[in-house]
Amino acid sequence: MEYRNLDLEAFDYHRAEDGxxxxxxxxxxxxxxxQKHAHAEEVTIPPGLRKRLxxxxxxxxxxxxxxxLGEDLAALLFPLRARELLMLSRAGLDDDEGxxxxxxxxxxxxxxxxxxxxxxxxxxxxxxxxxxxxxxxLDRRVSLVRYEVMGQRLVSLDAVGAGxxxxxxxxxxxxxxxxxxxxxxxxRQNIEQALEEVPExxxxxxxxxxxxxxxxxxxxxxxxxxxxxxxxxxxxLGAAFGSVEGEGSVVLVGDDGGAFPFPAEKLAQNLRGRGxxxxxxxxxxxxxxxxxxxxxxxxxxxxxxxxxAVVGMQYTVQDENAIAFSRRFYRGLAAGQSIDAxxxxxxxxxxxxxxxxxxxxxxxxxxxxxxEGFLFPQTQSIRPGEAAGAAxxxxxxxxxxxxxxxxxxxxxxxxxxxxxxxxxxxxxPLVPPPADQVDKRVLRExxxxxxxxxxxxxxxxxxxxxxxxxxxxxxxxPLQVNLEIVGGSGKRGKVLRLIQYLDRxxxxxxxxxxxxxxxxxII
Numbered sequence: 001m002e003y004r005n006l007d008l009e010a011f012d013y014h015r016a017e018d019g020x021x022x023x024x025x026x027x028x029x030x031x032x033x034x035q036k037h038a039h040a041e042e043v044t045i046p047p048g049l050r051k052r053l054x055x056x057x058x059x060x061x062x063x064x065x066x067x068x069l070g071e072d073l074a075a076l077l078f079p080l081r082a083r084e085l086l087m088l089s090r091a092g093l094d095d096d097e098g099x100x101x102x103x104x105x106x107x108x109x110x111x112x113x114x115x116x117x118x119x120x121x122x123x124x125x126x127x128x129x130x131x132x133x134x135x136x137x138l139d140r141r142v143s144l145v146r147y148e149v150m151g152q153r154l155v156s157l158d159a160v161g162a163g164x165x166x167x168x169x170x171x172x173x174x175x176x177x178x179x180x181x182x183x184x185x186x187x188r189q190n191i192e193q194a195l196e197e198v199p200e201x202x203x204x205x206x207x208x209x210x211x212x213x214x215x216x217x218x219x220x221x222x223x224x225x226x227x228x229x230x231x232x233x234x235x236x237l238g239a240a241f242g243s244v245e246g247e248g249s250v251v252l253v254g255d256d257g258g259a260f261p262f263p264a265e266k267l268a269q270n271l272r273g274r275g276x277x278x279x280x281x282x283x284x285x286x287x288x289x290x291x292x293x294x295x296x297x298x299x300x301x302x303x304x305x306x307x308x309a310v311v312g313m314q315y316t317v318q319d320e321n322a323i324a325f326s327r328r329f330y331r332g333l334a335a336g337q338s339i340d341a342x343x344x345x346x347x348x349x350x351x352x353x354x355x356x357x358x359x360x361x362x363x364x365x366x367x368x369x370x371x372e373g374f375l376f377p378q379t380q381s382i383r384p385g386e387a388a389g390a391a392x393x394x395x396x397x398x399x400x401x402x403x404x405x406x407x408x409x410x411x412x413x414x415x416x417x418x419x420x421x422x423x424x425x426x427x428x429p430l431v432p433p434p435a436d437q438v439d440k441r442v443l444r445e446x447x448x449x450x451x452x453x454x455x456x457x458x459x460x461x462x463x464x465x466x467x468x469x470x471x472x473x474x475x476x477x478p479l480q481v482n483l484e485i486v487g488g489s490g491k492r493g494k495v496l497r498l499i500q501y502l503d504r505x506x507x508x509x510x511x512x513x514x515x516x517x518x519x520x521x522i523i
Contacts, residue, residue, distance in 0.1 A: 001341055002500050003100035003143055003373060004487055006030040006089050008077060009040075011106040021045040023110060025082055031099075031487065032088035041079040046072050053114065056359060057315050063356045067130050070119025077103075077118055086120075093141065096504060100340060100373070101136070102147040114314055116144060116362040137347055137362065143340035145368040148303045157277050157308055157339075157370050164202040165223040167195070170209040172229035172252050176259040179230050179251065183319055187228045187282065190327035198334040210253050211262065214270060221275040228282040228326075231298060231313075232261060248298040250281070264298040268305035278339065280329070281312040282322050299367055308370040309339050313363045321360040324349040338373030339366065371493035372500075438512055438523055440499055446522045447495045447515060455518070456494065457483060462514045467507060479505070 006027065013023040026040035027033075035041075052069050055061045061069065078086050089099055105111040121134035136142045169191060171184045188205055195201050201224075206213045209229070230251040247263050254260035271279065279302050299312040311329075313322070325346035332342030343366050350361040451459060464481040472479050481502070488497035502508045515523060 001096060001098045001141070001338065002497075002504060003098045003338065003340055004031045004089070004093065005100050005102055005489070006086065007034075007102045007104060007147075008082065009104045009106070010077070010110050011040075013107040013109055015109075021109070023076075023107075025077060025079060027082050027085045028104070029489075030085050030089045031092055032085045035081060035085070039081070041081060043076045043079055045076065056114065056117070059359065061357075061359065063132070066117060066357075066359060067119050067134065070117045070135060073113065073115060074118045074120050077115060078120070083120075090142070098141040098143060098340070100143045100145060102145055102368070104147045104149050106149065111146070114362060115146075116314070116365060117359075118144070132351065132356065135362070137344065138351060140341065140344050140348075143344065143366075143373075145340065145366045148300060148367060148369060157372060157374060164200050166221065167191075167201055167203040167224040167226065168217045168222040169203060169205045169226040169228065170214060170217060170252075171205065171207045172209040172227070172250070174230075174251060174253045174259040175257050179259055180319075182229065183323065184228050186323050187326055190323055191226070191330050194327060194330035195334050201334065208253050210255070211260065214252065214262075214267075218270055218274055223275055224278045224280070225271060225274075225276050225307075226280040226282060228322075230259070231281065248301075250298065264301040267298070268301040271302065271307060272305040276307050278309045279307050279311070280326075281310070282326055299365065303367050303369060308368065309373075310367040311339075311343060312365050312367075314365050315359075315363045317360050317363045321350045321354070321358075321363075324353055325364060336374070339368065340373045371489060372496050440503065440508075443512065443515070443523055444492075444495050444499055446519075447499075448492050450519050450522055451495075453483070453491055453494070456491070456498070459511075459514050459518060460498065462517070463502070463507075463510045466510050466514065470510075472507065479507070 007029040008025065009028050010023055010025050013021070015021045022042055022044050024040040024042050026035040026037065028035070049069075049072055052061065052065070056066065056069060074083075086099075086101075093099060103115055116137050118136050119130075119134045120136060121130050125134065132138060137144050169188065171188065173179075173182045173184050184207070188207075191203060191205075195203055204217065206217050209217075209227075227250050231248065232251060233248045247265065249261035249263050250267060252260045252262045281298060299310050302310045317325075328349035329342045329346035332345045333339070337345070343364060346364060347361040350358065354360065447456070447459075460481045460483060464479065467481065468478040481498075483494050483498070486494065486497040486501040488494035499508065499511065502511050512523065
């Protein structure tokens, strides 16, 4: 599934002297449009909301209570205009598209709220028949991710280097009173089973993990870091409302076999520069105070360290639910799904095994700072003009002349039309492209490096003309190919979306031909 982004900002939080909490929300970008900063909508946190959140955390909230809580959270994130853009964005998705809601929160007091429980029922749902299907994160076509706003460039999920991707799994179950025993052997078996037929991923397990074990595991580059064990937070609320003084930790095994809390900042520093693209914290928090949870410090710290995707748990989670999540999550990744879809599958695995009142499916939180969500992209053999299901590119396009006839040029390609008029008398036969294999990652990097945004628009116009000449129709009309249609943020994001847009329709070979026509020899 390909996800289109809806960027949602929550900012200008303040608490009045009477205790009323307010903030502003706006849709900064979506497939259906956006809101100007001046048109952001102000919302008020309902009285008693935080008390109900404590009941959720303590597992004393039943399904009707969770639905009511989810509707209040939805009213905060999606007031009138924002909800309209959400509905229009969902309605405009193709059958194989999903919507990624990227939540950009600018204050801890809001970031600590469990937005994964947002509830928006279908418009035709009777009030007395609301069920679990209204929770957004249980819909496979919706992904809600936390997007940390930082002064850093986005990092690609593509792994660095050749060979299989290295998955490092640290397992820690210290023998200390107050820390319940964890069934980490089952966790290990599930990961092994999920990846046993995936030679592209090499998993290494480190049981009874100590600080020295962590150091040994990171001697070589690692692409995925997984920690299974306990987490904790030691601290208090800060002087300013919503601020925190303290730090989160993962709990390793000490030299005496007991608990050894390892601070988030130290973990982040050790992972920095190791090539880690995904960190999974399969642990629960056991030492929380008030609103504070273990991953308040750990997950954002790893995100700030440059890891583009981090999965953590915002509340305690039952051991069997953590195991079910991990099993489905890794099987989804191994099957080539995006991290978004794999997280949703993990949530559904918890949902499938629990009662209606089970809340653990909303505990996993995904932090994502990347344009794409694929950790293990499927390298696909592409013969130019011969993608599966595509009509073959006519020889006149492949082996004819570099300059196309005037009548075949799209109206959107005026710059190319003028250039062709100047060069028409010098046109030479274009050698047919060799029928070799093209890696989509290589194609993307070459396009980003060699083409400007204006060049990309010209490229899109040529692909659109080639498809039209080949008789390609969608609902009786020629397939549109342009940067506005495909979306994406920045040149890299637009190139990625263009490749995905054509690839999932079986027409990527046309793009390969067009790239080679404009920049012979680059692929």
